[in-house]
Structures are given as structure tokens and as C-alpha cells.
Amino acid sequence: MKTKFFSLLALASLPCLLMNCQQATQTADISQGIFPQGTLGPSENFTGKAWNLGLVANDTTYQTLVGNVYFEPGARSNWHTHPSGQILIITDGVGYHQLKGQARQTIRKGDVVKCPPNTLHWHGASQDSGMQQMYIIPKTEKGIVQWLQPVTDKEYNGGK
Numbered sequence: 839m840k841t842k843f844f845s846l847l848a849l850a851s852l853p854c855l856l857m858n859c860q861q862a863t864q865t866a867d868i869s870q871g872i873f874p875q876g877t878l879g880p881s882e883n884f885t886g887k888a889w890n891l892g893l894v895a896n897d898t899t900y901q902t903l904v905g906n907v908y909f910e911p912g913a914r915s916n917w918h919t920h921p922s923g924q925i926l927i928i929t930d931g932v933g934y935h936q937l938k939g940q941a942r943q944t945i946r947k948g949d950v951v952k953c954p955p956n957t958l959h960w961h962g963a964s965q966d967s968g969m970q971q972m973y974i975i976p977k978t979e980k981g982i983v984q985w986l987q988p989v990t991d992k993e994y995n996g997g998k
Contacts (some may be wrong), residue, residue, distance in 0.1 A: 914962025
């Protein structure tokens, strides 16, 4: 787990290195080694067990929410939308993502999903594998999420 954490930190600093950024005069807010266990997502918004761990809380400076969700095998979110869209970085396992009206897609470790603003979608683990994802929700001043109905078993199984 530490290896993945440090490699994500290295990726986060890459844009500044590539653009030859000047060193900031302010200090950074670094949370060191304080990973809590996460909280179980509410059954009103998830089928199965999905554990959420907030990494960057929403605030008025960054207006971005960042966290990590682990979906147990077969677990999935309800249909939902994000006013400013959502970025998912799949960090482990295999799962599914679907935009309303389109075919379900399989997503795997290393995939990046950009869900457009106000687009109805869901995501979760495959039947046989858990899935871990980092989520980024930008421009939270527009709102964060609108939860809707559960994904049916038929939808989860790709319409079969």
C-alpha cells in the first residue's frame, strides 16, 4: 500500500516538474500517515459493500474532493450524477462503469475514467473481483453528487 501511495504522490508533482514551476512561498498542508479505515457507504446509495476513505476534504480554496473507494466483489453505486463531472483512477482490481444509454464498460487497474458533468452513470466491482478507485470531483461549488435509483441486476450484468 505504501508503494502505491508514494507513486501517486510522485505523479501529482509531475506537472510542476515538467513546467519548471517556481517554488511556492506558502507551505503545503501534508497529512502524513493518518489513513483511517474508511467508512461503509450507505445502503441507500450502494448495492453491496463499498468503503469510502476521504483523502482531500472539500474546501473553499481547492473546491475539489478527492477520495478512495473500495468495492467488494459485486458491489456497485446507484445511478448518480456530478454537476462538474468526475474523474476515476482505477488503482486495483476489475470493475464496471456505465453511462446511461451506453453499454457497460469493463475497467481495470490503471484505467482512468472521465465522466462528463451532469451525466447519469454508475460504477462498481465485477462479480469476481473487488475494485479500488480514486475519485476526483472538481469545482465542488457547483455541487458534489445527486444520488438516484439503484442499478438493477440486469443493468449490472450488462443487460443480459
